[in-house]
Amino acid sequence: MSAVQSAPIAITLPDGSVREVAAGTRCIDLAEQISHQLAKKAVGARIEGKLADLRTPLERSVRVEIVTADDPDGLTFLRHSAAHLLAEAVTELWPETKVAIGPVIADGFYYDFDRPEPFSSEDLEQIEKVMRKHAGAAEPIERTEVPHDAAMAKVTGFLGQGEIYKAEILEGILAEPGSVVSFYRQGTFTDLCEGPHVAHTGLIRHFKLLSVAGAYWRGDEKNKMLQRIYGTAYFKEDDLKAHLHRIEEAARRDHRKLGKELDLFGQYDDIGPGLILWHPKGALIRNEIETFWRKAHYEGGYDLVYTPHIAKTTLWNKSGHTGFYRENMFSGMDVDGQEYLVKPMNCPYHIQIFNNRTRSYRELPLRWAELGTVYRYERSGVLHGLLRVRGFTQDDAHLFVRPDQLESELDRVIDFVLYILRTFGFAKFEAYLATRPEKFVGEPAMWERATKALADALVKNGLDYEVDEGGGAFYGPKIDLKLKDTLGRSWQCSTIQVDFNNPERFDMKFTGSDGKEHRPVMIHRALMGSMERFFGCLVEQYAGHFPLWLAPVQCSVFPISEDVDEAALQVADRLRKAGLRIDYRDASDHLNARIKEAQLAKVPYMAVIGKREAEAGTVALRLASGKQEVMAIADLVGRLTREVQDKSLPS
RNA sequence: GCCGAGGUAGCUCAACGGUAGAGCAGCUGAUUCGUAAUCAGCAGGUUGUGGGUUCAAAUCCCAUCCUCGGCUCCA
Incomplete structure (x- = not known):
C-alpha cells in the first residue's frame, strides 16, 4: 500500500450511510473497515452500480457495495476468473493454442480456442487437473491498465505471437476514444480483459468443465470455427452438485426421451428430418389441446378457417415471401405448367378471404384462426426434437382491425394468450417487445402508436417485459413470449405482431362510417406458437405426468x-x-x-x-x-x- | 450449412479384425395374486445406407443419410 492522499472522500454504502475514507483506499480496505467478516466474504465490489475488483482504489466520492459470495453477482467474478483459469490450463497444455474470448454466461462460462486438434472428453479431464493445480497455487489475479500508445505496441505483439483474436479485440478497443485497455495476469498467463475478477485463483474451487462445441469467431459463420469449452463454477460444493443434479434432472425430463418412452411421437429416416409423426397417444393429447383451443376461440370471438398447404408462386410474390423469405421455403412444384409453393405461413390465405368481398367497418374486428400446418426449411444443424422442426402446425390467427381498435384488440389478445398458457400451468414467461428497426414500412406515428399499444397491453396484464430495440420485423412491432425448457433454454411460443405491410401489399380496405375506403391494420398472432413446440414444452413442463384432462390413459x-x-x-x-x-x-x-x-x-x-x-x-x-x-x-x-x-x- | 460426438433386436446397452450377446418389451404355457417387476420356454438383428481394404469387417478407410452438443436463425 502506497501512501494515500490526505483528502478524504465520502463513500455511500448500500444502507445509505456515508463513510469517510482516504482517497485511494481500495475496496477491500473499505470492506475491512466496515467489518472483518465482510472483508473475508468479499469477492468484488460494485462502484456506482458497476462491478469492479476488490483491489480497485477509490479516488472519488462514490456509492460502493461490497459483493460477497452470497450476492448474485458474486458468481460473475468467480466464473470470469474460472474462464481465465481454463485458458491458463489450455495454453499451458497446448502452447500453440490461440485464445479468443471467455465470458460469463447464465449458468457458467466458456472460453473459445483456436487449435487444430479437437478437444476430446479426456482432454477436458486433463485440463481440469491443470486448472486445479493452478487453483491450488492460489495465484494472485492482477489487473494492469495500459495507455493507448503502449497498447498499440501490444497489437503487433499479439500478432507476432499469432494471437490474432486478441489483436482484433484490442484494435476494436483502441478504435474507441477514451477507452481503457486492461490486462489480467495470473501465473504466467496474461489475458486482455475488462474484468472484473476475484483476487486469486484459490477461490475457484468448485468447478466443472461440461462440454466442447464449435462456435464461429464472433458468431459469424463467415469466420473461422473455434472450439468452445463450456464449464461452470460455484463458491460452494453443494451449489455445484445441485447444478450438476439439475442437468441430470433436465435430461430425465427431456421431451425427446419421454416422447420415446411414452410412445408419443417419432421421427423417421424414411420421412425426413424435422418432420414429426404423432403416435396415437401423442395425437390424443394434441387432439384434446386442439379441442380446448377451438372452444376457447369460438368463445373468444374468433371464427375458424381452413386453407390449403400449397398456393401458386404468384401469391407468394405478392405477399413478398419469395423476396424476403425464400431461403426458408421448400422448393416449388409444377402443376400443369404453373409453379406452386408449400406454405411457410398462413397469412396470405386469410387475406384472400378478407379481400373476397367488400368489408364494412361494422364487421371489424374480424378474427380468423386456423390450425395451419406450414413448412419451413431450417438448416439441418438447428433441428431439435419437437422444439425446432421443418413441418409444424401453428395455432395461427389474423385479426383485421380498424386503426381505432388497435389498443383494445391488443389488450384482448394478451389477455387471451395468458388465459390459454395458464390453463396449461405455465406461469413464467419472458416477454419481449420488439420495436421499429432501421428499415421499416408504414408511418412512424402509427409505429409509435402500435408499439405503445403493445407495451400498454403488457403492463395492463401484469407482464414484465424487455424491450428489444429495433428488433421488430420491417412490417410492424411485435411481442414475443418465451417459455423456458428444462435445460434452461427459452423457446419462443407466443408471438403477437402488428402488420402495416400486408394491408398495403394486398390493398386491403374496408368502408368506413364516412362511406370512404380505409386501410385495416392486421395483427398476426400465435398463442401456443406451434403444436409441435408447445407439446414439447408441455412434456418437459409436466415431466410426462400430464394433467388428467390430457393424459392418454386416465x-x-x-x-x-x-x-x-x-x-x-x-x-x-x-x-x-x-x-x-x-x-x-x-x-x-x-x-x-x-x-x-x-x-x-x-x-x-x-x-x-x-x-x-x-x-x-x-x-x-x-x-x-x-x-x-x-x-x-x-x-x-x-x-x-x-x-x-x-x-x-x-x- | 459449419465444428465435434454418435447410429448394434421395439427400448437400454455389450461385443471394438475371427460365427453378434444381455436385460426389459413381445409371443406361448403355467401361476389367480391386496398396491413398483411370478416362473419357464420361444422368437427377434444383411450392426443406418452404399462402396472399399482384408483370408476374415459391427469393428479399419471413404462417401452418404440420420441423431445429439453447440454456432447462427426462428413457431
Whole structure:
C-alpha cells in the first residue's frame, strides 16, 4: 500500500450511510473497515452500480457495495476468473493454442480456442487437473491498465505471437476514444480483459468443465470455427452438485426421451428430418389441446378457417415471401405448367378471404384462426426434437382491425394468450417487445402508436417485459413470449405482431362510417406458437405426468383376481361411460406388475378392485403418489370427471 | 450449412479384425395374486445406407443419410 492522499472522500454504502475514507483506499480496505467478516466474504465490489475488483482504489466520492459470495453477482467474478483459469490450463497444455474470448454466461462460462486438434472428453479431464493445480497455487489475479500508445505496441505483439483474436479485440478497443485497455495476469498467463475478477485463483474451487462445441469467431459463420469449452463454477460444493443434479434432472425430463418412452411421437429416416409423426397417444393429447383451443376461440370471438398447404408462386410474390423469405421455403412444384409453393405461413390465405368481398367497418374486428400446418426449411444443424422442426402446425390467427381498435384488440389478445398458457400451468414467461428497426414500412406515428399499444397491453396484464430495440420485423412491432425448457433454454411460443405491410401489399380496405375506403391494420398472432413446440414444452413442463384432462390413459382398472373380474369390468364400464379413458388389465399378470407398468406409463390413477371392494361396491384408488383411498364408485366417477372438467394441474 | 460426438433386436446397452450377446418389451404355457417387476420356454438383428481394404469387417478407410452438443436463425 502506497501512501494515500490526505483528502478524504465520502463513500455511500448500500444502507445509505456515508463513510469517510482516504482517497485511494481500495475496496477491500473499505470492506475491512466496515467489518472483518465482510472483508473475508468479499469477492468484488460494485462502484456506482458497476462491478469492479476488490483491489480497485477509490479516488472519488462514490456509492460502493461490497459483493460477497452470497450476492448474485458474486458468481460473475468467480466464473470470469474460472474462464481465465481454463485458458491458463489450455495454453499451458497446448502452447500453440490461440485464445479468443471467455465470458460469463447464465449458468457458467466458456472460453473459445483456436487449435487444430479437437478437444476430446479426456482432454477436458486433463485440463481440469491443470486448472486445479493452478487453483491450488492460489495465484494472485492482477489487473494492469495500459495507455493507448503502449497498447498499440501490444497489437503487433499479439500478432507476432499469432494471437490474432486478441489483436482484433484490442484494435476494436483502441478504435474507441477514451477507452481503457486492461490486462489480467495470473501465473504466467496474461489475458486482455475488462474484468472484473476475484483476487486469486484459490477461490475457484468448485468447478466443472461440461462440454466442447464449435462456435464461429464472433458468431459469424463467415469466420473461422473455434472450439468452445463450456464449464461452470460455484463458491460452494453443494451449489455445484445441485447444478450438476439439475442437468441430470433436465435430461430425465427431456421431451425427446419421454416422447420415446411414452410412445408419443417419432421421427423417421424414411420421412425426413424435422418432420414429426404423432403416435396415437401423442395425437390424443394434441387432439384434446386442439379441442380446448377451438372452444376457447369460438368463445373468444374468433371464427375458424381452413386453407390449403400449397398456393401458386404468384401469391407468394405478392405477399413478398419469395423476396424476403425464400431461403426458408421448400422448393416449388409444377402443376400443369404453373409453379406452386408449400406454405411457410398462413397469412396470405386469410387475406384472400378478407379481400373476397367488400368489408364494412361494422364487421371489424374480424378474427380468423386456423390450425395451419406450414413448412419451413431450417438448416439441418438447428433441428431439435419437437422444439425446432421443418413441418409444424401453428395455432395461427389474423385479426383485421380498424386503426381505432388497435389498443383494445391488443389488450384482448394478451389477455387471451395468458388465459390459454395458464390453463396449461405455465406461469413464467419472458416477454419481449420488439420495436421499429432501421428499415421499416408504414408511418412512424402509427409505429409509435402500435408499439405503445403493445407495451400498454403488457403492463395492463401484469407482464414484465424487455424491450428489444429495433428488433421488430420491417412490417410492424411485435411481442414475443418465451417459455423456458428444462435445460434452461427459452423457446419462443407466443408471438403477437402488428402488420402495416400486408394491408398495403394486398390493398386491403374496408368502408368506413364516412362511406370512404380505409386501410385495416392486421395483427398476426400465435398463442401456443406451434403444436409441435408447445407439446414439447408441455412434456418437459409436466415431466410426462400430464394433467388428467390430457393424459392418454386416465385411469387403469385392475381386478385383483379373476373372481372379481365382473365387478372390475363394471367399474371400467362406468368410468368409460362418464367419458374417461380407461385401460383395463385382467389378472393374468400379478397386481404388482400391472401397477409398475401403469406407473411407468405415468397413468394418473389406478382403480384396484378386490373381494372387499367388489362386495362393498367400492374401489381402492391408487394415486400417482402411491397413496390409496377407498371410495364408492359414484365418488370415483365424480372425482375424475370433475378433475377433467376443471383441467386441474398435477399437484 | 459449419465444428465435434454418435447410429448394434421395439427400448437400454455389450461385443471394438475371427460365427453378434444381455436385460426389459413381445409371443406361448403355467401361476389367480391386496398396491413398483411370478416362473419357464420361444422368437427377434444383411450392426443406418452404399462402396472399399482384408483370408476374415459391427469393428479399419471413404462417401452418404440420420441423431445429439453447440454456432447462427426462428413457431
